Amino acid sequence: MTDWNDRIVDEHTRRVEEMRKTASFHMKHELYKRPEFKFYHSLGIFNFFQGFKNDELDLGVYHLYWDRNAENTIEYYDPNTGERTNNIKGDWRERWYSQGEELQPVEMDNPYRPDPKKLAAVHAKEQHRMNMMIAKKLAKEHVEYIEEKEPWKKIPKPFWMDEEDD
Secondary structure (H helix, E strand, C coil), rough: CCCHHHHHHHHHHHHHHHHHHHHHHHHHHHCCCCCCCHHHHHHHHCCEEEEEECCCCCCEEEEEEEEECCCCCEECCCCCCCEEEECCEEEEEEEEECCCCCCCCCCCCCCCCCCHHHHHHHHHHHHHHHHHHHHHHHHHHHHHHHHHHHHHCCCCCCCCCHHHHH
């Protein structure tokens, strides 16, 4: 004879697993549809964590991580050739952590990972270039505005008005 408590626990566990599958699907879908997703691991982004908890239920923490030794299951469509390719080593994997479990992010030593200082310098240089372009555009618009709306500001002083008379 089966104990009712066992059935309740089994039903609860089954529902939690179903909810975890649904949450996992939505997390992966949101990440996979981003165009930069297939480059995250190349940029040194190996982990995504998301907790799922409310007042009544704690599903735990979802962890999507890059496993460089895994067999890749994602195919990419090449619009130029019409081919579906699967030529990337490694793949994204997932796991769930229950309440109280220690999170274990994946860390990888990637010699090709960009240097943060160099990236910051490139970003600052590009930001400066963009700011200069905006400043030039605003200055040009200002000159055009003065020429169109306030032409009297461009009229030179008469020759009989010397600077000494001011």
